[in-house]
Amino acid sequence: MSALHVHGMTTFDTVARAQTATISDAGIELAPHGRATIDNRGDRKVERVEQATAPKAVIGRVDEILKAHWQQYSPDGLAVENPVAADRHVRRVLGRLDIVEDTLGKSDHGEPNPAVPVNVGNRLRANLARHGQSVCREKAPQCGSCPLISFCKTGRSTVAETAGSAAVVDLFGGAGAMGLGFEEAGFHIAVAVEIERHAAQTYRLNHPGVPVLEASVENVSAKSLREWLPGLDTPMAVIAGPPCQGYSAAGARTIGDRRNLLFRHVSRLAREFGARTVLIENVPGVRRVNGVTYTERITASLRRAGYSTWKQPATLRASDFGVPQNRQRLFFVGVSPGVALPEVPLPTHVPPGDASSDRSLPQTVSLVERLKDLPSLGSGEGAERLQLSDGCVVLNSTAMQHSPEVVSKIKAIPQGGGPISYRRLDSDVARTLVAGHRALPVHPSEDRAITVREAARIQGFPDSYFFCGPRASQPLQVANAVPPPLARAVAKEMRASLEAAGHKGCWREW
Numbered sequence: 001m002s003a004l005h006v007h008g009m010t011t012f013d014t015v016a017r018a019q020t021a022t023i024s025d026a027g028i029e030l031a032p033h034g035r036a037t038i039d040n041r042g043d044r045k046v047e048r049v050e051q052a053t054a055p056k057a058v059i060g061r062v063d064e065i066l067k068a069h070w071q072q073y074s075p076d077g078l079a080v081e082n083p084v085a086a087d088r089h090v091r092r093v094l095g096r097l098d099i100v101e102d103t104l105g106k107s108d109h110g111e112p113n114p115a116v117p118v119n120v121g122n123r124l125r126a127n128l129a130r131h132g133q134s135v136c137r138e139k140a141p142q143c144g145s146c147p148l149i150s151f152c153k154t155g156r157s158t159v160a161e162t163a164g165s166a167a168v169v170d171l172f173g174g175a176g177a178m179g180l181g182f183e184e185a186g187f188h189i190a191v192a193v194e195i196e197r198h199a200a201q202t203y204r205l206n207h208p209g210v211p212v213l214e215a216s217v218e219n220v221s222a223k224s225l226r227e228w229l230p231g232l233d234t235p236m237a238v239i240a241g242p243p244c245q246g247y248s249a250a251g252a253r254t255i256g257d258r259r260n261l262l263f264r265h266v267s268r269l270a271r272e273f274g275a276r277t278v279l280i281e282n283v284p285g286v287r288r289v290n291g292v293t294y295t296e297r298i299t300a301s302l303r304r305a306g307y308s309t310w311k312q313p314a315t316l317r318a319s320d321f322g323v324p325q326n327r328q329r330l331f332f333v334g335v336s337p338g339v340a341l342p343e344v345p346l347p348t349h350v351p352p353g354d355a356s357s358d359r360s361l362p363q364t365v366s367l368v369e370r371l372k373d374l375p376s377l378g379s380g381e382g383a384e385r386l387q388l389s390d391g392c393v394v395l396n397s398t399a400m401q402h403s404p405e406v407v408s409k410i411k412a413i414p415q416g417g418g419p420i421s422y423r424r425l426d427s428d429v430a431r432t433l434v435a436g437h438r439a440l441p442v443h444p445s446e447d448r449a450i451t452v453r454e455a456a457r458i459q460g461f462p463d464s465y466f467f468c469g470p471r472a473s474q475p476l477q478v479a480n481a482v483p484p485p486l487a488r489a490v491a492k493e494m495r496a497s498l499e500a501a502g503h504k505g506c507w508r509e510w
């Protein structure tokens with residue numbers, strides 16, 4: 001038995017399975033070996049805590065997700081009218097997350113809960129109460145739409161088996177862009193694996209009900225994933241966008257970069273799972289890195305795993321699919337015996353100013369059109385949750401703070417000009433968005449870098465997609481993503497092949 005400290009140094013005799021904890025207005029302190037503070041308003045403190053023990057990090061993740069989740073609806077938090085009743089919800093959620101023992105039924109519900117006293121009153125407590133009231137209900141928890149499921153053994157063990165569903169295993173899932181495209185095509189993301197903490201949080205928040213394992217794909221096997229997620233059956237597809245920095249024109253492009261061979265783990269896991277199809281997405285630079293042709297290596301790896309592939313990967317351009325960006329991506333598709341190779345997706349749109357494309361198609365909306373209803377901001381203005389005068393809310397809309405010297409330099413940069421870290425966007429179609437030095441390109445008409453929201457619009461994300469983590473992480477999450485409309489186009493063709501082969505599945509309709 002260990003003591004659970006709540007609100008300052010007050011001690012309550014209750015069992016804390018995971019660790020000793022202190023909950024106060026300043027955050028949560030967990031102290032199994034000495035004292036460490038989880039205060040999610042200071043990212044450095046979270047980092048420090050994570051170096052100590054993994055379980056401590058769970059509360060940090062839970063707090064971050066609930067804050068972002070409820071902020072969209074209630075930015076000031078929940079007014080707890082009946083703290084005793086609210087604390088029952090808090091204790092239930094913490095119990096199901098295995099952070100404190102859930103002793104519901106063993107105590108007097110009319111008494112304050114010793115694990116969550118009435119005078120704590122912090123943001124996390126309010127958000128936990130709200131979560132317990134509306135999602136993690138006592139009788140019918142909504143695990144299939146819960147953003148906390150990654151941390152919840154209870155939830156993972158109760159989600160429906162994926163057998164018969166159009167299940168997808170998403171490796172190197174990033175912020176969830178490829179998963180979003182596949183969901184929009186009717187697939188069901190059964191599980192995702194992503195090692196970068198903030199990207200994993202973004203995935204969890206925007207894909208509630210999808211368990212996201214924070215781990216290196218290199219260390220994951222089908223067996224270990226099935227142990228983590230009981231009920232995971234043969235997936236319809238294993239999809240992956242392995243890190244591209246080793247191949248990317250914006251990177252060092254060295255042959256010995258270990259990341260260049262991560263695709264082998266995608267083939268390995270597809271084989272271990274017996275997945276019906278597999279998809280690997282990457283940058284055009286994968287064709288040749290200092291004399292080594294990686295396209296052939298990726299194709300050979302898929303074939304060795306038992307999949308038939310296209311002779312060459314499909315090269316798709318985002319602006320042909322309604323995205324105002326000339327980003328190109330390569331798609332390697334493998335199909336198991338009995339499934340025909342899908343068609344290469346045909347363009348759905350005509351890029352602005354492109355006279356050679358099919359004129360019967362709708363035109364891709366120009367970049368300035370995509371941005372025109374977003375607020376005009378100066379350097380350093382805006383907010384992560386920006387409320388406009390008409391009541392609309394714009395997420396991730398904080399403009400980077402530039403010094404007066406940098407602003408005057410930016411003023412002189414014409415559209416399409418400037419160094420890579422301060423390149424001003426063209427008004428019709430952007431070049432491939434990159435987050436140079438973690439900053440995004442310059443706005444086509446305003447003298448500042450574009451916001452994460454503006455970059456997300458240019459990439460084809462919906463406006464409701466919230467990017468978690470500090471400002472240094474968000475641009476990377478957006479810039480590293482495959483545009484969701486591109487992923488959706490490929491996913492639709494893969495679905496058509498699977499359906500033609502008799503794999504009916506249980507497709508989601510949007």
Ligand code: SF4
Nearest residue numbers: 136141143146152155
């Ligand atoms: S996954 Fe289910 S049991 Fe776990 S916190 Fe969410 S709703 Fe509650």
